Amino acid sequence: MRPVEAVGAVGAGIDPARAPAPTPPSPPTVPIRPLRFRELLDEPFALIQAHIRAFAALGGGVLVVTVLGVLGVTGLVSHLTDGSDDGTAWAAILGTAAGVWLLRLVLRGTIVAIALADFGGVRYGARAGLRAAGRRAGPLVLAQVMFTLTGIGVLLVGSLLIVTYPVALIWLSYVRARRFVVEPVVLAEQAGFGVAVGRSKELVQGADWSIAGLWLTQRIIFAVLAVPAFGIPFFLSDFSGTHRWAFITLLVGGLLLVVTVGEIIEATSRAVCYIDRRCAREGIDIPIPGETR
Secondary structure, eight states, X not given: OOOOOOHHHHHHTSOGGGOOOXXXXXXXXXOSSOOOHXXXXXXXXXXXXXXXXXXXXXXXXXXXXXXXXXXXXXXXXXXXXXXXXXXXXXXXXXXXXXXXXXXXXXXXHHHHHHHHHHHTTOOOOHHHHHHHHHTTHHHHHHHHHHHHHHHHHHHHHXXXXXXXXXXXXXXXXXXXXXXXXXXXXXXXXXXXXXXXXXXXXXXXXXXXXXXXXXXXXXXXXXXXXXXXXXXXXXXXXXXXXXXXXXHHHHHHHHHHHHHHHHHHHHHHHHHXXXXXXXXXXXXXXXXXXXXXX
């Protein structure tokens, strides 16, 4: 296992030798100490508030590009199939699924990088966060692939019987908890995917079910957020009518908006949990005379 780095390097999420000239350090938004469950729920929103401009610019930009990409693919398939309803529907569904995957990949890596930099007293903008995540693109892509395959596999097994689905959801929450800080480890410790998975399991040991509860609670929060977000397309359809392309645009936009907001919350939670677990298990919040922690 790589040696534990100083909090400054962890916060920047990059090799200290390659770090840009820093601005005067500012205190971290979230206190660097072990956090209670309520704080693990609350502090990600404090991070979001502190970086609202960067997150809004990043989320809005990625959202617009993704929506345009999905509509472009859907329009192309519709043209090639002479406006077939089935072809258009499947193109919209599969295009949206691909868009969701790419959107989450970009947002997760970038927002984790921005959040980790905050812990080091450095304020990243959207571009700096994108560059930091881009330098670790390989492990981040692999982590996202395995994240998707694991979720699909667990839910498919659980959906064989309706009564087993709640059990599968609890099982999935535990699996997610064990790998909850993979992306922060990849960015903060310059680790490969395999090392990051092992390191994540080591860090969350003893708090597996607490983080699983956090993951499940966030799903409830996302469901609550989804109600008004999905209500917007149906409200606007009263003015635009139920024309196919207008409705597809509103529906795709509403879904991707929910995913964007949810991913911003989840990514900041991953960074907060990473620092929390390092404080709990490695004491990085404890000053040691003669050493930089």
